[in-house]
Amino acid sequence: MIDQGAAAGLVALVARGDMVHVVAAGARELAAQAPMRRDTLFRIASMTKPVVAAAAMILVEAGALRLDDPVDRWLPELADRRVLRRLDGPLDDTVPAQRPITLRDLMTFRLGLGIIMAPSASYPIQRAIADAGLLPSPIPPAMTPDELVARYGALPLMHQPGERWMYNVGSEILGVLVERVAARPLADFLEARIFTPLGMADTFYVVPPDKRDRLARVYQPGDDGRFVPWTGAPETPVHPGGSTGLVSTVDDYLAFARMLLGGGGRVLKPESVALMTQDHLTPEQKAASPFVPGFWDGRGWGFGLGVTTDPEAALPRGYGWDGGLGTSWRNDPEHGLTGILLTQRPMTSPHMPELATAFWRLAYEAIV
Structure with a gap:
């Protein structure tokens, strides 16, 4: 598939118990003909979301946050919200929010803000999001955490808190919340409480100079079908993102995945892992939350990650998430399986790319 341009x-990587199988193929940089290696660094984009959700659960366990308390104390910019009367209506046609936004709303993407699956200028609220510099991207928004929350706070909610699922914004704001509650930069908190305990020495937002030669160059197909460099990633982000931005390796992310699969280890309690990895959405919320056709068939949403609710309906099984720059991860507790696929080709659709679909099919053919 690499030879064919996938x-x-x-x-x-596929891991089961003590068995770990890794394949590295193709090039991490085409111009230099640099081969892909097991320790290659990848921009994992939305695979950042589960990591930041785990950081929030650390604060819940410490008693610094409660899942169902309003976040107004820490995020006053989001207090006293107004909600659009109609999604396609003018920005000043609003009603009061029926209740405050909670931490659970952020973790389950039910705060009332998120991506609208329609052309980007269809509704006034979409144009306002674009004007505020908040369009979704696999790279964190180019603004400080305070600016990020202030700009979201200046917008009306699209739906009442808790009413329906909308992708991405919950994690963006969650990163700022973790930073404010922990009273330290998000990157520092993740390093101290997750990366160091798990031995994840190759996971960070900013690649150190002595490791930059291991970073996979991101490529997208050009007009002639050949790969050309993707120029959307700055060397140094303005701030670490809660929804995207981390760089990691297959073995580092395996350490995080195994922590969850093993019930939390030294990072989380088993009860926290159980909360993160169960479906929190009601059938009514799924019915009101179109993402792409068939997205909710046999699926649900936990805290910052997707959950397979019907193992006969979809592969991969278990829980995990994908990244918009071509990465995919799942844990399957039933089979004790972890799968991680890292590529450097941006996704062009919310649907899983053919290469990832083939990876998961092959992984399951070996055990099921």
Whole structure:
């Protein structure tokens, strides 16, 4: 598939118990003909979301946050919200929010803000989001955490808190909340409470100079079908993102995945892992939350990650999430399986790319 142009390169891992199988293929940089290696660094985009959700659960366990308390104390910009009367209506046609936004709303993407799956200028609220510099991207918004929350606070909610699921914004704001409650930069908190305990020495927002030669170059198909460099990633983000931005390796992310699969280890309690990895959405919320056709068939949403609710309806099984720059991860507790696929080709659809679909099919053919 690499020879046919599915990606410039990949690192793929399947782990079950003490068995770990890794394949590295293709190139991490085409111009230099640099081969892909097991320790190649990848921009994992939305695979950042589960990591930041785990950080929030650390604060819940410490008693610094409660899942169902309003976040107004820490995020006053989001207090006393107004809600659009109609999604396609003018920005000043609003009603009061029926209740405050809670931490659970942020974690389950039910705060009332998120991506609208329609052309980006269809509704006034979409144009306002674009004007505020808040369009979704696999790279964190180019603004400080305070600016990020202030700009969201200046917008009306699209739906009442708790009413329906909307992708992405919950994690963006969650990163700021973790930073404010922990009273330290998000990157520092993740390093101290997750990366260091798990031995994740190759996971960070900013790649150190002595490791930049291991970073996979991101490529997208050009007009002639050949890969050209993707120029959307700055060397140094303005701030670490709660929804995206981390760089990692297949072995580092395996350490995080195994922590969850093993019930939390030294990072979380088993009860926290159980909360993160169960479906929190009602059938009514799924019915009111179109993302892409068939998205909710056999699926649900936990805290910052997707959950397979019907193992006969979809692969991969278990829980996990994908990244918009071509990465995919799942834990399958039933089979004790972890799968991680890292590529450097941006996704062009919310649907899983053919290469990832083939990876998961092959992984399950070996055990099911």
